[in-house]
Amino acid sequence: MGDPALSRRGFLAASAAAGLGMTALSGCGGDSDEGSSGITTVEWWNISTTQPTKDVWAALAKKFEAQNPKVKIKIVQLENDAYKSKMTALIASGKLPDIFHTWGGGVLRQQVDAGLVEDLTDRTKEWADGLLPVAKEPYLLDGRLYGIPFDSGMVGFWYNKALFERAGVSTPPTTWNGFLDTVEALKAKNITPIALAGKEKWPGMYYWAYLAMRVGGAEAVQKAAEDKDFTGPAFVRAGQLLKELAGLQPFQKGFLGAAYSDPNGQAAAVGNGKAAMELMGQWAPVVEADAGKGLGDDLGFFPFPAVEGGKGSLTEVFGGANGHALRRDAPQAAVDFLRFFASEATDRELVTKTGVLPVVTAAESALTDPNLTAVQKQLKAATGFQLYLDQAYAPAVGQEVNDSVAALVAGSKSPEQVAESITKTAKEEQ
Structure with missing residues (x-):
């Protein structure tokens, strides 16, 4: 959603102003607990706190874990403003979750310029070409891809x-x-x-x-x-x-x-x-x-x-899009999860169960709601587009x-x- 943009401030100042306690990030700066147990824990921060999305996403994480028994998805779900307050402090500290919600644009560029975000261009090329171009637009910076959309749309x-x-x-x-x-x-x-x-x-x-x-x-x-x-x-x-x-x-x-x-x-x-x-x-x-x-x-x-x-x-x-980015040097399991989340099967489930607009070309036929169909039609026929300011x-x-x-x-x-x-x-x- 087009909510208040993140600001980069000193870690202590941001924490003090917001009254924040830092959340431990199991996936930051390494491969989690893979060395001791053989399990890679991937921490996924998102803002899907409302139903039915909250439960649908939790079920998708379980489905991915079942398909990848050596991966554990740790979900951290925060309401929009709480998420941005936490992320403000994390950005200042130089540590981001393995997978995190992004709207793209200027906020993502600052994270990229700070060297905190993984360049996904090469690691996702095999399957990212199947995504709708308009949905990827907010995550393209200087021709490089830094985020994968799961929704796109307009106000x-x-x-x-x-x-x-x-x-x-x-x-x-x-x-x-x-x-x-x-x-x-x-x-x-x-x-x-x-x-x-x-x-x-x-x-x-x-x-x-x-x-x-x-x-x-x-x-x-x-x-x-x-x-x-x-x-x-x-x-x-x-x-x-x-x-x-x-x-x-x-x-x-x-x-x-x-x-x-x-x-x-x-x-x-x-x-x-x-x-x-x-x-x-x-x-x-x-x-x-x-x-x-x-x-x-x-x-x-x-x-x-x-x-x-x-x-x-x-x-x-x-309008804009909702997507996910990865911290720099995120484990391959995080990339695999993005691929799973951007698959035709998952996108169809997201469209039918959570009301998002499709981002995978092959999943557009799953859109049946007349209002959302009208939004998608107008979006695809747009002669100009402006990302949330x-x-x-x-x-x-x-x-x-x-x-x-x-x-x-x-x-x-x-x-x-x-x-x-x-x-x-x-x-x-x-």
Whole structure:
């Protein structure tokens, strides 16, 4: 998911600030306990803490162990923010798990530049060519492959068809003004239009990023990153449009303190029918059903609307992928597990049981959910693609994007101040 990017800080400072105790890594810096027992223990850190994914992944690890009796998979599962806090300290200490979750982009590049991540280009070439090119894109750095995807997708609006119908909205909006009209129509019927996890900040970033893309086009967002200048008209206008939305008070009560996947959080509000929409990635239906009841046939999907007069188009998408990387000099057993996880059989199981989009070309026929099929179709037809900003940029810049946009939504920063703060941080990272 496009959550707050990792920041590289001193190990003691990071640990003290987060109140962290270090988790012992059995697989770091060697071949685990292979020398004494003949068993190689591979430590696998992931963020799949919600059901059904948690149990499906645990079962897959057991299946791999049964096929490889001399390998033990030690699973460490952490919620998103806890995972990033732990990884921040581990990166600073120079030690990473054998296998760990990655979103690619700027965070992965910093890990690679620090010499902490294994180059998988040669070790996976035999089978990685069977993966969809768009799914591998976030893990390609200077033409070398540093991660293997297990999911790819894009961010869009997930909505409650029944609540739209009650508000008299017959079709999802395709323009920003139409979207604002939809918000007002929902409010007129005392329906909370949008659920937002204000506490975690990254969900709010999605709005600002998409608006900047719709106003200036995907190229404008990419050029701003290259120039380290986010003060251009597209970004200021994006802030103004988001401020206008926030002024309508479209979010659920207490949204500034709401988390994403908690029982009282963003996903649950939509899953329980207490809010009509959320802007989220392709994993949304699974989390809505885990945190809440889920909407079943009442759940629909539509792409982020176009901004009138903007240079961007509906076919330019914002999203990313979820994948795994290996620590440098990870044992062959870790590579073997990635191959197992990226096999057609496993990918089909992930698609049918956990709702991910397929990353193996041969597994695409396993996708039957109409909403996810719509996401996959739009993703494959995309004319432009932008990785989550808090993953595409250097960690400090990504965090500043999240923090500044959250302040804008809360009313404590102006659109101009948001653009200036992000630019200042980007230039300091030079």
